[in-house]
Every structure is written in C-alpha cells, then in structure tokens.
Amino acid sequence: MENSLKTMPKLGKTIALINQKGGVGKTTSTVNLAACLALADRKILVLDFDPQGNASSALGIDRATAASRPTIYNALVGEVKLSETIHATEVDGLFVSPANSELAGAEIELVAMFARESKLKIAIAELKNQYDYILIDCPPSLGLLTVNALTAADSYLVPLQCEYFALEGLSQLIHTIGLIRQSTNPALAEEGILLTMYDGKTNLSNQVVDEVRKHFTHQVFTTVIPRNVRLAECSSFGKPIVLYDVNSKGSSAYLSLANEFLTRNQALEPTVTPGLVTPPPFNPSTGMTGESSNSL
Numbered sequence: 001m002e003n004s005l006k007t008m009p010k011l012g013k014t015i016a017l018i019n020q021k022g023g024v025g026k027t028t029s030t031v032n033l034a035a036c037l038a039l040a041d042r043k044i045l046v047l048d049f050d051p052q053g054n055a056s057s058a059l060g061i062d063r064a065t066a067a068s069r070p071t072i073y074n075a076l077v078g079e080v081k082l083s084e085t086i087h088a089t090e091v092d093g094l095f096v097s098p099a100n101s102e103l104a105g106a107e108i109e110l111v112a113m114f115a116r117e118s119k120l121k122i123a124i125a126e127l128k129n130q131y132d133y134i135l136i137d138c139p140p141s142l143g144l145l146t147v148n149a150l151t152a153a154d155s156y157l158v159p160l161q162c163e164y165f166a167l168e169g170l171s172q173l174i175h176t177i178g179l180i181r182q183s184t185n186p187a188l189a190e191e192g193i194l195l196t197m198y199d200g201k202t203n204l205s206n207q208v209v210d211e212v213r214k215h216f217t218h219q220v221f222t223t224v225i226p227r228n229v230r231l232a233e234c235s236s237f238g239k240p241i242v243l244y245d246v247n248s249k250g251s252s253a254y255l256s257l258a259n260e261f262l263t264r265n266q267a268l269e270p271t272v273t274p275g276l277v278t279p280p281p282f283n284p285s286t287g288m289t290g291e292s293s294n295s296l
C-alpha cells in the first residue's frame with residue numbers, strides 16, 4: 001500500500017507567489033509555507049524564480065552549492081532538465097531549484113525566443129506529477145519571469161504587507177493576471193491574499209487588515225502573519241522557521257497557514273492523503289526540531 005502510494009502520480013499543483021512590490025514577504029512566505037507543507041508529509045518543490053536567489057539561501061543553498069549544479073536558469077533556457085537542478089534541503093520532503101544572478105539575463109534572452117512566456121511551464125512538465133505542491137518565489141516585477149511563473153502556475157498567492165500603500169499596485173497586478181488569463185493561461189486560479197508583517201500594536205496594521213478584508217472578503221486567508229524578528233533571522237541562517245525556532249509566533253503562523261491552505265485544497269487532493277500539519281518535536285538542548293533527511 002505504502003509503495004503504491006509512493007509511485008502514484010502526485011497532484012503537482014503549482015502556485016506562484018507574486019507581488020511586484022519589493023519586500024512584502026514573498027520569499028519568507030514561500031520558504032516557510034513550503035517547509036510547513038513538507039512537515040504535513042507533502043512532497044514540495046520550491047522554484048527560486050528571483051535572480052536575487054533569496055529563497056535558495058533561506059533554504060540553506062549557498063552560492064557555491066547552487067553553482068555546483070545547473071540552476072533554474074539553465075532549465076529555463078532549455079539547456080538541462082529541471083530535475084537536474086534540484087537540491088534536497090534540511091527538511092524531509094522539501095526540495096529547491098535554486099537561482100542566482102544568471103537568471104536576470106534570462107529576462108532579456110527570452111525575448112527573442114519562440115514561446116517565451118511558456119518556458120517555465122515546459123520545464124516543469126517533466127516533473128510536475130512527482131510533487132504534491134510546487135511553489136514559485138517570484139521577483140518583485142511584472143516582467144517576463146513573472147509572466148512565465150503565471151503561465152506555468154495553477155494558481156497565484158499574493159502576500160500583502162500590512163502597511164501604508166499595501167493596496168498600491170494591486171490594480172496593475174490584477175490587470176496582468178487578466179492578460180495572462182486571456183492569453184497563455186485561461187485556467188489560472190486565485191489561491192488567496194496573505195496579510196504579512198502584521199503588527200497588532202499599531203492602528204495602521206488593523207486598518208489595512210480591515211480594508212483588505214472588506215475589498216477581497218473570502219479571498220483573504222484567515223491566518224495573518226505577524227511581524228516577528230525570528231522570521232527575519234531564520235533566513236540568514238538558511239533555515240525555515242520551524243527548524244530555527246518552532247516556538248516563535250512566526251512558526252505558529254506559518255503552521256496555521258499550511259493547515260488553512262491544505263483545508264482549502266482538500267477537494268483536489270487524492271482521497272488517501274496525510275493529515276494536516278502538527279509542529280515537529282522540539283529538542284530544547286539543541287534548539288532543533290524533528291529529523292531531517294537529505295535523500296532525493
């Protein structure tokens with residue numbers, strides 16, 4: 001039974017985390033949602049689709065390690081298969097295809113190529129059904145990389161920072177999604193809006209939450225990610241929050257986001273699935289959680 005489950009094709013649902021505004025929590029949300037979904041026994045692939053390479057380093061893949069193999073850039077331009085770029089991470093069931101500054105060149109190189117908007121979709125096709133969920137960390141722009149991500153994706157998730165001008169630029173983003181639906185990806189669905197960096201002590205954060213919920217009602221995730229210094233720290237240590245400080249507010253928030261996400265996607269998943277996520281056992285002597293495996 002277990003063996004047949006392992007060989008069954010997986011859901012392969014692909015989700016692009018997008019917002020052309022910089023620093024709103026796209027990478028933090030990609031990495032930490034991905035880690036929490038992996039803890040719930042889903043097999044997860046993170047595609048680092050930002051030349052800044054922040055998702056790669058936040059998952060412990062430093063520049064030298066990323067350069068030891070072809071990167072997502074090489075797969076995007078068709079030089080290698082996407083599966084040749086994938087690294088295991090410290091979290092069992094969580095894998096990453098890293099990016100580096102080479103990916104910035106793709107934005108220009110792709111312009112002259114046939115089917116330039118579909119390059120990522122073509123690259124993903126080979127391995128889509130080997131993962132339960134594939135999360136794409138997009139760059140802060142609506143250029144050709146983001147268009148490729150939205151063309152490859154089944155849905156998009158928008159992290160919104162609880163601050164002044166949170167909604168600024170959203171109409172441009174919605175317009176881009178409309179264009180993608182009319183052209184390269186009519187089935188592109190909405191995963192939801194995720195409010196990030198919420199600070200309960202400020203009126204401003206509460207006003208933003210109220211306004212966004214009023215405008216977008218059920219599209220907004222119930223889970224709100226608080227501003228939490230441990231979330232900012234963990235990326236620089238190359239660890240998702242559940243390995244860095246499982247008892248932090250940030251960790252609880254991403255664990256409940258993963259549960260909400262899985263509940264929303266329940267209807268799509270195969271009937272025999274693992275359950276929701278529970279926090280891993282915490283070892284106070286090492287400050288570390290759970291077991292990890294680096295096997296592919």
Ligand SMILES: Nc1ncnc2c1ncn2[C@@H]1O[C@H](COP(=O)(O)OP(=O)(O)OP(=O)(O)O)[C@@H](O)[C@H]1O
Nearest residue numbers: 022023024025026027028140197226227228231232
């Ligand atoms: N909930 C949070 N609490 C505290 N700091 C956070 C939180 N979320 C993200 N940060 C920090 O804010 C900064 C921006 O976050 P992040 O890199 O996730 O945003 P981004 O949207 O991916 O940025 P970019 O557009 O540059 O790719 C980072 O330094 C990150 O560590």
Ligand SMILES: [Mg+2]
Nearest residue numbers: 026027050054
């Ligand atoms: Mg980022």
